[in-house]
Amino acid sequence: MSPETSEPNADPVASPAAAPPAPSEVSEDAQPSPKPAKKKKVTEAAVRMKHVTKRFGAKLAVDDLSLEIRAGRVYGLIGPNGAGKTTTFSMLAGYLQPTNGEIEVLGYDPHHVSELKSRVGVLPQDAILPPLDKVGEFLVHMARLQGTSRDRAESMARAVLEEVEGRDWWNQRCSSLSHGMAKRVQLAQALLGDPEVVLLDEPTGGLDPRSAYEVRQLIKARKGRCTLIVSSHNLQELEEICDGAAILDRGKLIASGTIAQLTGASEEVHIKLGRAPRGMAASAYNATSAEGVVSRGIQRVRDLPIVKRADYDDEKNELVVYFERGPELDAEAVIGHVLWALLQEQVRISGVSKGRGLERRVMDLTEDEG
Numbered sequence: 001m002s003p004e005t006s007e008p009n010a011d012p013v014a015s016p017a018a019a020p021p022a023p024s025e026v027s028e029d030a031q032p033s034p035k036p037a038k039k040k041k042v043t044e045a046a047v048r049m050k051h052v053t054k055r056f057g058a059k060l061a062v063d064d065l066s067l068e069i070r071a072g073r074v075y076g077l078i079g080p081n082g083a084g085k086t087t088t089f090s091m092l093a094g095y096l097q098p099t100n101g102e103i104e105v106l107g108y109d110p111h112h113v114s115e116l117k118s119r120v121g122v123l124p125q126d127a128i129l130p131p132l133d134k135v136g137e138f139l140v141h142m143a144r145l146q147g148t149s150r151d152r153a154e155s156m157a158r159a160v161l162e163e164v165e166g167r168d169w170w171n172q173r174c175s176s177l178s179h180g181m182a183k184r185v186q187l188a189q190a191l192l193g194d195p196e197v198v199l200l201d202e203p204t205g206g207l208d209p210r211s212a213y214e215v216r217q218l219i220k221a222r223k224g225r226c227t228l229i230v231s232s233h234n235l236q237e238l239e240e241i242c243d244g245a246a247i248l249d250r251g252k253l254i255a256s257g258t259i260a261q262l263t264g265a266s267e268e269v270h271i272k273l274g275r276a277p278r279g280m281a282a283s284a285y286n287a288t289s290a291e292g293v294v295s296r297g298i299q300r301v302r303d304l305p306i307v308k309r310a311d312y313d314d315e316k317n318e319l320v321v322y323f324e325r326g327p328e329l330d331a332e333a334v335i336g337h338v339l340w341a342l343l344q345e346q347v348r349i350s351g352v353s354k355g356r357g358l359e360r361r362v363m364d365l366t367e368d369e370g
């Protein structure tokens with residue numbers, strides 16, 4: 001897949017709440033937002049990066065990265081260790097200046113702290129809480145840095161702590177929190193004041209499965225209320241929560257798009273075939289000759305007019321069926337036809353999926369580069 005610099009089929013624009021809009025930034029077709037009714041500033045892209053490069057001495061950490069992330073989406077930044085994700089986050093958060101290129105967050109250079117301070121929330125990868133502060137105290141302090149009154153800061157702090165299910169930790173010292181609790185307090189800090197853009201670098205890193213699940217639910221619950229940019233090494237997690245993603249490798253963008261585009265969910269289905277039933281010889285079931293049950297089933301699939309190509313991997317016992325998506329042909333319809341064809345030949349099915357999964361896609365794209 002050739003690198004894309006934006007998402008061609010991206011979803012419609014959502015509408016983050018903010019200061020009164022500049023006329024050029026108002027979009028007529030903005031979707032209604034569940035936030036309280038107040039004047040909205042709508043920027044079509046929450047984040048724009050144009051030919052951004054970041055060097056640390058001789059090290060090229062981010063290499064000519066161009067990206068556009070639409071407002072209201074959950075967007076993943078994916079890549080192996082050292083791909084440049086944290087460097088990208090740090091530039092979006094205004095912690096690092098790019099060496100070259102342009103970055104806009106909500107239409108501003110990220111260094112415009114006064115414009116963006118209450119509108120962008122950040123969970124850095126290695127955030128550390130002040131050990132001696134109590135949780136409530138810390139969150140109130142962070143809320144006050146956004147320029148709010150003490151009362152308002154306290155209600156904001158209580159609301160986010162409630163959101164991360166930490167209401168009982170208000171008087172607990174940060175040093176006494178477990179890793180998972182601390183991560184959730186940091187997440188609460190990133191969500192303070194309902195920011196329009198939230199940058200989450202490894203929000204579930206080091207969390208136990210239940211806490212990670214709860215953080216994912218929390219991110220999903222925020223969908224549509226703000227733009228969330230999330231990095232994680234857990235690709236199943238990103239596939240579950242994200243609308244779109246960019247895949248980076250060694251600082252370069254190697255692919256971007258909606259999750260369906262990246263995984264091929266709109267052009268291929270994977271059918272895992274079962275083994276021979278008891279009592280039937282594996283050779284009669286699985287023979288590669290025309291006599292085998294599986295071979296006949298695959299031939300029937302290949303004969304379907306909707307099927308462009310069908311490849312069978314006998315080591316994985318998997319049939320990959322490629323099709324041309326059209327107004328009346330989507331993956332679900334193809335699955336129906338293919339299963340029917342296979343079942344008519346009494347081929348056993350043990351699993352079905354749309355596309356190849358984000359994990360496999362990332363492996364395919366990055367494997368040759370060592």
Ligand SMILES: Nc1ncnc2c1ncn2[C@@H]1O[C@H](COP(=O)(O)OP(=O)(O)OP(=O)(O)O)[C@@H](O)[C@H]1O
Pocket residue numbers: 056059060061079080081082083084085086087088
């Ligand atoms: N302050 C720095 N000084 C020198 N090199 C750096 C610095 N920060 C990052 N790098 C280098 O830039 C490259 C990208 O690092 P970055 O932390 O952005 O990757 P990443 O994708 O977040 O990796 P990981 O998944 O391991 O967190 C790496 O080769 C890293 O060693």
